[in-house]
Amino acid sequence: MKRRFLPIMLVLVFLLSGCQSAEETVIGEVNGEKITKKQFEERYNIVKTSYESNHQVTLDKKKDSEVIKSLQDQAFDELVIQCLIVQETEKNGITVSESEVDTAVSNLKEYYEKQDKDGFENFLKKTGYDEKSLREELKNEKLFSKLYQQVTSGITVDKSQAKEFYDKNTDKFVQPESIQVSHIVVGTEEEAQDLLKQLKEGEDFAELARQHSLCPSASEGGNLGLLNEKSSYVSEFKNAALLLKAGEITLQPVKTEFGYHIIKAGQKEPARTLSFEEVKDQIIIELQKEKETQVFLQYIQEVKGAATIEDNRKK
Structure with missing residues (x-):
């Protein structure tokens, strides 16, 4: 988180x-x-x-x-x-x-x-x-x-101002190797263990996230997007996620200040510089x-x- x-x-x-x-x-x-x-x-x-x-x-x-x-x-x-x-x-x-x-x-x-x-x-x-x-x-x-x-x-900030910022700061938009991450966060370890059991029995991760996760990402099946070393997630969560290979799920709940997490890793993406169109909206919001x-x-x-x-x- x-x-x-x-x-x-x-x-x-x-x-x-x-x-x-x-x-x-x-x-x-x-x-x-x-x-x-x-x-x-x-x-x-x-x-x-x-x-x-x-x-x-x-x-x-x-x-x-x-x-x-x-x-x-x-x-x-x-x-x-x-x-x-x-x-x-x-x-x-x-x-x-x-x-x-x-x-x-x-x-x-x-x-x-x-x-x-x-x-x-x-x-x-x-x-x-x-x-x-x-x-x-x-x-x-x-x-x-x-x-x-x-x-x-x-x-307001317009597209031309955002483009000027992008051109002067392309180094800020280099994305390290990243991995897509989803999670389910609940309030107690007992709940998390029960969900892990259901996952081992074949239940769908995204559906369990929609039903049980406390995070707003529940509506997206727990999908948090890409995560890498630069991501501003709490260390316990980020470190556990980065240890996973594509398709893997944490074997035990990961405890953070937000609750108990079950983390699932998706596909990895190689390092690259993000295009202006990919970051345009983000730049405008930040500026x-x-x-x-x-x-x-x-x-x-x-x-x-x-x-x-x-x-x-x-x-």
Whole structure:
């Protein structure tokens, strides 16, 4: 399974509730809106946990004081940006209805409960949300998405721009030797073992994928397309897939953060340079995302530059 990442400006709004005027210790203000000590500590804990996970370290207050100071500044700045985003949605008349939030909650429940009957409850426990705070979080996500779309509407990339990029970067489109891969991913090892048994008894892989796989690729019979050394799949999955020969299926389920996978290898393709027509749509999408991100970040910087921001942490 592929990991997916978004720029920090695009994800920070998902992580905490919006700016609040809680009757708590106030450590900052953004255009008169309060940032509380509680909000700051919650955000810092998220930033710190992410840093420690990414760097495989445990921060020490004495030895890592400079890193901790930097992460604290980052946490405060992200709260400022979050406040500004909420304020901008209000200024631009952007709203989210309760029915939209209902749908988002329902989709999230369906996703986690498809993996495990207690999956949604476990998700709430793991993240520290209750249903009320989760609804607020999902509402913020929708608000952010609508603001992003409004700010970046009208930005386009045409075929000539894509061709220019392709001609200057043909080395980026060299595809190593690859193998077609399909998979079935389920929530438990027991389910995976049962599916392996059915496959050994002659059941069709694609049909089992359609019936049982948790991945969106289920609708395609589990087909994930081509995979190679450069593919951005989690290592456990990619390494297991690359060991397979054409037609082979993993003998045991492969465990990743997404669940338990049964992987099937298709035909191999030799290394080659992909033609412009093959990658045209991909280039256009990527260039457009890049332009949209640049425009939105510039917009946020301009909003921040015009804002009245108070940082009272040191007072």
